[in-house]
Amino acid sequence: MSDARTVQPGDRTLAYLTLVPSAALLILLSAVPTVTVFATAMQDVGLGALSGPWVGFENFIWALNNGAFWTALWNTFVWVFGSVAVEMVLGLGIALLLHQSFAMRGIARAILLAPYLVPTIVAVLVWRYMFHDIVGILNFFLMDIGVIDRPLQWLSSTSWAMVSVIIVGVWKFFPFVVLALLGILQSIPQEQYEAAKIDGASAFQQFWRITLPYVMPVFILTALLRTIWTFHKFEIIYLLTGGGPLDATTTLPILVYQKGFVDFELGRAAAIAILTFVILAALIAVYFLLMRRAESKQ
C-alpha cells in the first residue's frame, strides 16, 4: 500500500520554513552587499568611514563625465575581446587536435590543461619575471634567435602592456575553452563522419557541415561566459601592471580598486562598480537568452 497522501494545510508552511535558511544566506551574502554598494554610491564616503553625506547621483554623473572612466571602459573592451577572441580560436584549435587519436593523448591533455590549475598569483609573478626587459627570459630568447635586436618593453610601454596582459590571460584561461569544447566534440556521433566519408566529404567539409554545427551552441555560450568572467577579472592585470604604465591597462575593476583603496573615494568607486555591474548584467541577459535558445533547439 502506498504512503502517498494528499497535501495537508500545514505542508506549505513547512515547505516555506525549509527555504528560510537558504533565503537568509542569500540575502546576507548577496542582497545586503549589493544594496550596501548602491547606498555607498549615493554618498560621499572617504577615509575612516563606511558612510557619508548623501549626494544622490552625483558620483554617477562624476564617473560619466570623467575621462578616466571612459579610458577604463575602452581598455576593458580591448582586454575582454582581445582575450576572449584569442582564447576561443586557440581553444577550438587545440580541442580539435586533442580530439584526434594519438599516442600519449592523455599526457598531452594534462599538460595543456596545466595553466588553468596554476594559482594566478604564482603564474603572474613568473610571467612578470619573464617579461622583464633586462632579466626576462622572453627578451633573451627573442634576441638570441634574432627576432628582435633590442629588448621589447612588454610591461613598460603603453602599446605593449595590454598585449602582455592579454597573453597572460589567454595562457591562463584557454584550457577552460578546450575543456568545454572537448566535451561537446566527444559527444558527436561517429556515424555521421562515417556517412560523410562514404559520400566523399573532405575533411574541411566534415568540419564545416558536422563538427561546427554541433560545437557552435557550446562555443557561443563558452565565449559569452568567458566574456563575463574576463570583464571583471582583476588580479592578472593588477599584479602584472597595476593598471599602468600611466593608464594603459586600467580596466574598470582596476579603476574601482584605485578609487576605493588608493584614492579612498568609496562613493565614486561604488558608482563605477555599479556602472560595471549594469554592463555585465546586459551581457548576462544575452547569455541567458542564448542558453534558452540552445536548449529549445535541443
Next chain:
Amino acid sequence: MKPSAPLAGLVIALCAAGAMTTSALAQTQVVRFLHNETDPPSIEFFNQAIAEFEAANPDIDVQMEAISTDGRLQKVMASINTKTMPEVFKLLPEERFEFARRGYILPLNDLVDQIGRENYIDGALIEVDGNNYDLPYTLGNFSLYYTRSDKFAELGLSPATNWDEMKANAESLTKDGDYGFIFPAGKNRMTSIFLSHMMWSAGGTYFDADLNVTFNNPGTVKALEFLRDMAAFSPEGINSYSYGDMINVYLTGRIGQDIYAPRLAANALANTPDLFGNTDVSPLPAGPSGAAVKFVNANGFALSSEAVGSKNVEAARKFLEFIATGDRLAKFSMTAFPHLIPPIKDVQQQVNAMGTPKLGGRAEFADLAFDTSNSLDFDSEAGATFADGKAIRSGVINPYIGPIVARHIPAEVVQRVVLIGEDPAAAAAWGQEQMQAIVDDLKKN
C-alpha cells in the same frame, strides 16, 4: 535507554576541557603586528623575537603579518575603514599627521622618554602637536651613489660630484648593451621618492612653509629635464621599475651608475660578490641648487587606537617597547646591514662595528649609509630652503602630502615626461593641478 557511564564521563570531560580552553583564550591577549620588512633574515629575526617575547609574556599572543611596501598602504587603509587595524603597524611618515589628527594612532611620548629622546639621531623623532606617535626602528636612506669601479677605470671616469658630470659619465658608460644610469619611472612610491630628492637638489619643494602647493617650480622642471635626459642612458623598461628593479638590474652588471638605498650593497655582497668588489659608493652628486639633498625617512611602528579596531593596547605597547629597543634593534639592523640604519645613536655605533667586517672592511658603505645629514622626506620638506649646499628645514610638518604620495602623483609626473615625452614644464603644471585638487578636497573635509 540510559546513557552508559563511560559516555557520560566523556561528555563531562569534553565540556570541562572546552570551558578551560575558553577561559584560557579569554585570558590571552592577541597583538596583531603588521610590517613590510619582508627580507627572509628580517622575518626570521621577528619570529625569534616574538617567540622570546611570548615566552616572557605567556598571556600575550603576537600574530605577525609581513606584506610588501606597496601592499601595506592598501592594507592599512582598508583596515582603518573596516576598523580592523592591527594593534602594532608600520607607519609611513606621510601618514603620521593625518592618522594622529583623526585619532587612529596613540601618543607614545612615555615610551620615547623612557628610551631617551637625546639617544635618537637628529630628525628621527617627529612630533605632531607636541606628541610622538611612532617609535622609529630604522632609517631609510635612498640616496647613495653607486658606481662601477672597473668600468670607470676602463673609461678613465671619476664618480660625479654634480649632475653635469653624472650625465657625462652616463653617456660614456652607455655602450655595448650597457647602461650609464638607472632610475625608477613606474607608477609607484619609489619613483616619487626618486623625483623628490632630485627636485630638492634642484631647489624645489612640493609645498612652501605656509603649506601652499609649490610643485610647479623651476626646481621640479630642472629635475624632470634631467630625468628625461638620463632616460636615454637607462634601460627602456624603467617605466615599470620599482624598488626591486633598482637592485636586480644593477646585479646583472650592466649598469654604470645607480642611486639607491644601502640594500643594493647588501644584496650585491650576498648574491654577486664579484660585482660588489667592483662597486664603489660616493656621496650623492649635487644638483643645480648646489645641494645634494638625500631622501631619508624614519620608519616607525605605531600603536592603533581602539577607534580603528585595536583591542589590546597595553599588551601592544609592551610588545612595541620590546621590539624597537635594545638588543632587538641591533639584531634587526644586522639582518640587512648596512641597509637598516638604527635610529638610536649607541645602537648605530654597535651595529656599524659589528657589520663593517662583513663588508670586507669597506667602511665607506656604512659610513655613507649612516650619514643621514642634509636630508628631507615627504612630511618635513614643506618650505625647506637650500643654501651653501645645505637643505634647511622649515620645521613645518605637512598634513597634505600623504594622499598625494599614495596616489602616486609625483610618479605619474615622471611617467608623463619619460614615457610619453610630455614637456617637463607642462608635466609639472599637471602635477601642481592634481596636488592642488587633493589639498582643496582635504581642506574641505
